[in-house]
Amino acid sequence: MSPEQARKVIFDVLGDIAPEVDESTVDDDHDLTEQLDLDSMDYLNWMVGINEVTGVDIPQRDVSRFLTIAGAVAFLVEHSAESPIPA
Amino acid sequence: MIDFLLPSLGADMDRAKLNMWLVGPGDAVHKGQIIAEVETEKAVLEVECWDEGVIEELLVQPGPEWLPVGTPLAQIRSVEPAKATLPAETPTTPAQKPLPARPPARRPEPTPPVRHLAHELGVDLSTLQGTGEGGTITRSDVRAAAAPAKTPPIAIPIAGEQRVKASPRARFLADRLGVDLSGVAASGPGGMVTAADVESQPAPAPEPEDKLTAMRRAIARSMAHSKREIPHYYLATHIDLDEAVRWLETQNAERSVSKRILPAALLLKATALGLREIPELNGHWIDEGFRPSPSIHLGVAVSIREGGLVAPALHDADQLDLDEMMERLRDLVNRARSWKLRSSEMSDPTITVTNLGDRGVETAFPVIIPPQVAMVGFGKVVDTVVAVDGKAEIHPVIHATLSGDHRVTDGHRGGLLLAAIDRLLQEPQTL
Numbered sequence: 001m002s003p004e005q006a007r008k009v010i011f012d013v014l015g016d017i018a019p020e021v022d023e024s025t026v027d028d029d030h031d032l033t034e035q036l037d038l039d040s041m042d043y044l045n046w047m048v049g050i051n052e053v054t055g056v057d058i059p060q061r062d063v064s065r066f067l068t069i070a071g072a073v074a075f076l077v078e079h080s081a082e083s084p085i086p087a
Numbered sequence: 088m089i090d091f092l093l094p095s096l097g098a099d100m101d102r103a104k105l106n107m108w109l110v111g112p113g114d115a116v117h118k119g120q121i122i123a124e125v126e127t128e129k130a131v132l133e134v135e136c137w138d139e140g141v142i143e144e145l146l147v148q149p150g151p152e153w154l155p156v157g158t159p160l161a162q163i164r165s166v167e168p169a170k171a172t173l174p175a176e177t178p179t180t181p182a183q184k185p186l187p188a189r190p191p192a193r194r195p196e197p198t199p200p201v202r203h204l205a206h207e208l209g210v211d212l213s214t215l216q217g218t219g220e221g222g223t224i225t226r227s228d229v230r231a232a233a234a235p236a237k238t239p240p241i242a243i244p245i246a247g248e249q250r251v252k253a254s255p256r257a258r259f260l261a262d263r264l265g266v267d268l269s270g271v272a273a274s275g276p277g278g279m280v281t282a283a284d285v286e287s288q289p290a291p292a293p294e295p296e297d298k299l300t301a302m303r304r305a306i307a308r309s310m311a312h313s314k315r316e317i318p319h320y321y322l323a324t325h326i327d328l329d330e331a332v333r334w335l336e337t338q339n340a341e342r343s344v345s346k347r348i349l350p351a352a353l354l355l356k357a358t359a360l361g362l363r364e365i366p367e368l369n370g371h372w373i374d375e376g377f378r379p380s381p382s383i384h385l386g387v388a389v390s391i392r393e394g395g396l397v398a399p400a401l402h403d404a405d406q407l408d409l410d411e412m413m414e415r416l417r418d419l420v421n422r423a424r425s426w427k428l429r430s431s432e433m434s435d436p437t438i439t440v441t442n443l444g445d446r447g448v449e450t451a452f453p454v455i456i457p458p459q460v461a462m463v464g465f466g467k468v469v470d471t472v473v474a475v476d477g478k479a480e481i482h483p484v485i486h487a488t489l490s491g492d493h494r495v496t497d498g499h500r501g502g503l504l505l506a507a508i509d510r511l512l513q514e515p516q517t518l
Contacts, residue, residue: 019259039445
């Protein structure tokens with residue numbers, strides 16, 4: 001998965017959870033839960049959604065990488081080769 | 088003949104609009120079946136039926152009029168289950184329509200969690216053969232029947248209403264700007280309306296009152312009532328979560344992301360079990376007296392992203408295991424945020440829990456939601472220096488609070504609930 005594809009998945013899923021979010025105003029390196037006022041349930045739903053779309057599981061030890069868009073994109077690029085997107 | 092009335096929809100919610108019927112004349116209905124959708128000032132709610140029978144007549148059609156609680160909405164021809172075992176003595180009247188086959192009566196009633204699961208999964212309990220003791224229907228029976236038996240309710244759409252394909256952001260913008268999606272030219276893939284399509288529409292005249300304003304008014308009414316009528320007392324204590332957090336990390340390390348358990352599930356379960364020990368905090372103040380509830384239906388305060396708050400019930404929370412608790416909590420929060428709750432969830436919480444820790448708050452001082460008589464608050468989990476066997480250690484600690492109604496309990500009883508929650512959280516594996 002390319003960084004652009006990862007980014008698209010990340011924001012598509014985020015759009016279901018926080019539809020008011022405008023992608024152009026999100027800082028890739030800043031804590032997402034603070035920026036977008038996500039609670040723990042939103043945050044979990046977002047990771048579950050990404051997992052459903054990409055097939056990439058997000059182990060508990062890597063959850064903190066999803067605190068920023070940059071971290072989430074990097075994680076998906078690294079791990080999508082192991083779990084290709086289901087057809 | 089039974090009049091199906093617009094049910095009570097929660098504290099200070101005394102009216103609703105009928106949005107849609109999900110059944111029509113001649114349809115068989117059963118206990119727990121969702122038969123209509125109504126809209127209150129706080130939420131769109133699915134209304135359950137609490138009788139068995141056949142819809143004789145729909146007395147009210149969907150429309151924008153406010154209907155007071157108690158308005159007859161439909162007439163249901165009741166079916167006496169006992170008569171099913173005595174067919175010879177039951178005269179058949181020509182007016183009666185044939186009913187679906189029913190199993191013989193007199194088997195043990197399924198427990199409330201089983202009925203709830205059946206409701207959630209869309210399983211008709213009357214069609215199941217129980218494998219439990221004495222033929223009791225178990226959760227496994229319901230789950231086994233769920234996949235093939237689940238059928239969507241038959242919606243009777245309001246004339247002219249069609250689901251328009253649109254992105255979530257387009258829906259959000261359309262709702263906020265008051266734009267009718269069906270009138271927007273779509274430029275997205277597969278004829279989907281995009282956010283840009285919505286933004287290009289001329290803004291219509293503002294509605295006199297939107298959903299959020301109505302919700303704020305309902306909260307104002309309920310909270311003003313609470314502060315006027317309920318003599319609150321407030322208690323607080325610190326709870327060491329070292330055991331609970333470590334246990335949860337071990338559990339979650341082995342689980343896929345979709346099966347992960349949040350600390351909130353632990354806090355809710357510990358509260359529900361604690362309430363079994365202190366039943367005076369679980370119930371309602373009605374007609375100048377306390378009515379304890381035999382069931383523990385935990386109201387869960389859910390904040391709405393655009394502002395506002397609802398506190399629907401997790402039914403029989405003390406009987407759920409942690410996986411079920413987490414599954415139900417996710418479902419409840421998601422439906423609350425999409426304004427899709429059920430009437431019973433809004434009307435029957437027996438106590439409410441608020442967890443403001445997610446928003447960085449260390450201590451919450453809850454305002455009791457009438458007619459409930461207590462509310463539990465949890466703050467943020469904070470790494471804190473604690474004394475363990477005379478040595479300083481850093482543990483995750485949470486601030487738990489209780490607001491109680493002094494007409495029903497005193498601080499001593501309230502303190503026992505917080506102590507029970509603390510004790511239960513020290514043994515997370517038992518939750």
